Amino acid sequence: MPMTSQRRTTLIAAASLVLCAAASILALRRVDELRPRATLEDVLYISSPKVVKRASLGYDGLMACIYWTRAVQYFGQRFHNRSLSYNELAPLLEMTTQLDPHLIVAYQFGASFLAPQPPFGAGQPERAIRLMEFGIQNNPQEWHLYYDLGFVYYMELKDYARAADAFERGSHVGTHPFLRIMAARMAQHAGEFETARTLWMATYQSSQDKLVQQNAVEHLRALKVDEDVTNLRAAVTRFGQGAGRVPNSMSELAAVEKWPGIPADPDGNPYTMDHDGHILLKHPEDFSFATQGLPPGFKPIAKFHDQ
Amino acid sequence: MTARVIHIASNTFREAVRDRVLYNLIAFALLLSGSAILVGQISIEIERLVVINLGLTAVSLFGIVIAIFIGIGLVSKEIEKRTLYTVLSRPVRRWEFIVGKFFGLAGTLVVNTFFMAIGVFGALLYVAHKLTSSDAMILIALYFIVLEFLIICALSLLFSSFSTPLLSAVFAFSLFVIGSFAEDLRGFAGMAHGLTRWLATGAAYAVPNFSAFNVINLVAHGQAPSGQLILQNTLYALFYAGMALSGAVLIFERRNLK
Numbered sequence: 001m002p003m004t005s006q007r008r009t010t011l012i013a014a015a016s017l018v019l020c021a022a023a024s025i026l027a028l029r030r031v032d033e034l035r036p037r038a039t040l041e042d043v044l045y046i047s048s049p050k051v052v053k054r055a056s057l058g059y060d061g062l063m064a065c066i067y068w069t070r071a072v073q074y075f076g077q078r079f080h081n082r083s084l085s086y087n088e089l090a091p092l093l094e095m096t097t098q099l100d101p102h103l104i105v106a107y108q109f110g111a112s113f114l115a116p117q118p119p120f121g122a123g124q125p126e127r128a129i130r131l132m133e134f135g136i137q138n139n140p141q142e143w144h145l146y147y148d149l150g151f152v153y154y155m156e157l158k159d160y161a162r163a164a165d166a167f168e169r170g171s172h173v174g175t176h177p178f179l180r181i182m183a184a185r186m187a188q189h190a191g192e193f194e195t196a197r198t199l200w201m202a203t204y205q206s207s208q209d210k211l212v213q214q215n216a217v218e219h220l221r222a223l224k225v226d227e228d229v230t231n232l233r234a235a236v237t238r239f240g241q242g243a244g245r246v247p248n249s250m251s252e253l254a255a256v257e258k259w260p261g262i263p264a265d266p267d268g269n270p271y272t273m274d275h276d277g278h279i280l281l282k283h284p285e286d287f288s289f290a291t292q293g294l295p296p297g298f299k300p301i302a303k304f305h306d307q
Numbered sequence: 308m309t310a311r312v313i314h315i316a317s318n319t320f321r322e323a324v325r326d327r328v329l330y331n332l333i334a335f336a337l338l339l340s341g342s343a344i345l346v347g348q349i350s351i352e353i354e355r356l357v358v359i360n361l362g363l364t365a366v367s368l369f370g371i372v373i374a375i376f377i378g379i380g381l382v383s384k385e386i387e388k389r390t391l392y393t394v395l396s397r398p399v400r401r402w403e404f405i406v407g408k409f410f411g412l413a414g415t416l417v418v419n420t421f422f423m424a425i426g427v428f429g430a431l432l433y434v435a436h437k438l439t440s441s442d443a444m445i446l447i448a449l450y451f452i453v454l455e456f457l458i459i460c461a462l463s464l465l466f467s468s469f470s471t472p473l474l475s476a477v478f479a480f481s482l483f484v485i486g487s488f489a490e491d492l493r494g495f496a497g498m499a500h501g502l503t504r505w506l507a508t509g510a511a512y513a514v515p516n517f518s519a520f521n522v523i524n525l526v527a528h529g530q531a532p533s534g535q536l537i538l539q540n541t542l543y544a545l546f547y548a549g550m551a552l553s554g555a556v557l558i559f560e561r562r563n564l565k
Binding site for chain 2: 054057058059060061062064065068069072073100102103105109209211
């Protein structure tokens with residue numbers, strides 16, 4: 001049966017549509033290869049929150065959600081690529097919170113994105129503090145914000161007086177007893193492992209978010225390592241004062257210290273010792289946030305374990 | 308009189324349904340369900356906020372587009388198809404025709420909003436697994452959106468009563484944008500002096516204040532608008548829509564239809 005003119009046109013048009021669509025995709029991929037990625041990523045097309053607020057015609061809540069998602073994606077992508085620069089993170093977070101000053105999650109996560117040093121964060125604790133203060137100004141009844149502010153002062157800046165002040169301010173909000181306890185602890189126990197452990201435990205317990213909890217678990221594991229290695233170093237020093245040399249092995253040190261066995265890290269792997277008496281982790285790559293027990297030149301990588 | 312208005316209103320509603328206006332509900336459902344699933348994967352802890360913000364923004368914008376694009380054609384289409392002469396040759400007054408058209412379009416938008424509201428609550432239930440008492444505040448935001456539609460419908464009819472569909476669309480959409488900046492206009496008036504102050508104040512009161520109806524972000528955070536705001540917004544919307552509708556009737560009564 002001969003093909004009608006209409007049918008022929010339909011077939012040609014359909015084939016042309018498919019071919020052109022495929023060709024345009026291929027061409028666009030080629031264009032993407034030619035353009036440098038950085039110029040595509042590092043751009044905040046509109047940097048003024050006021051302009052975005054006006055342009056949103058009153059739908060600024062939705063714009064805030066979009067900017068928050070952009071901030072999460074921006075951080076996630078750079079974190080994944082182990083980037084050392086997070087230039088647009090703070091502006092994205094500031095834009096988000098100015099569009100919706102009551103978006104608490106943007107302050108809480110935003111501070112934890114901004115404050116830690118690279119590769120775990122943007123290394124901008126001052127911007128994190130500014131963000132938290134803006135959050136407190138707009139949500140004075142949110143005790144979490146005072147806690148997070150104190151946390152940044154304590155963990156990232158080691159500014160215990162300001163951390164105590166933030167906890168103290170938070171203790172007047174609602175009836176959360178934890179902040180009053182932390183404010184009191186700061187006076188006498190700032191800088192101690194136990195205080196840091198209490199803070200991370202509180203972070204773990206007060207959040208429902210799996211990522212936050214995993215992060216807290218990793219920090220608690222690292223704290224345990226730091227504390228163990230510090231204590232083991234003290235034992236090595238004691239041994240040296242008595243014997244006039246470093247121990248030959250961990251077994252020798254354990255015998256002198258009368259330990260039941262060789263101390264082990266949170267994963268159950270015994271700590272090791274090099275010939276200079278330095279205490280080392282068997283698998284340092286499993287403790288992303290540990291600052292002690294690492295071999296010289298070791299660069300930590302973010303790794304999360306089951307809780 | 309009432310029966311004739313109701314008859315015209317129901318015909319307008321039927322016509323809108325025949326024009327497949329309610330097909331926008333499919334796009335709305337796809338948008339909402341897609342975003343509810345996607346946002347959970349690409350963002351952190353804002354699924355509920357996105358569903359409310361996106362859902363209510365879409366209800367508002369879809370409704371405004373429908374109100375403008377149907378409203379502007381309500382009179383001109385009847386003239387173009389010459390059906391208006393058939394209607395007016397019967398014992399139907401011109402004002403009844405305009406008021407009937409207004410209620411028909413408003414009814415279409417209320418029905419549309421009702422189905423979209425079901426979609427919003429459904430998506431909310433999907434992401435949050437339960438509805439809380441604070442979610443009832445969404446109903447207030449939806450009510451304010453409907454009030455917004457009443458004003459837009461009346462304005463579209465007003466422009467439609469004397470202008471071409473294209474110009475009516477431009478006028479109505481411009482007023483929607485300007486109305487969203489009404490509070491800035493009032494702020495500008497407060498800073499100006501002399502005649503400029505009077506003109507700016509006059510303009511600020513003449514344009515519809517849509518920003519007063521936007522409580523989407525407030526209810527997304529579970530906060531309730533005050534009872535006074537509900538009352539005053541209701542009165543404002545009724546008076547403003549009444550004003551625009553009266554203008555439309557005045558113009559249409561005097562329009563030469565020959």
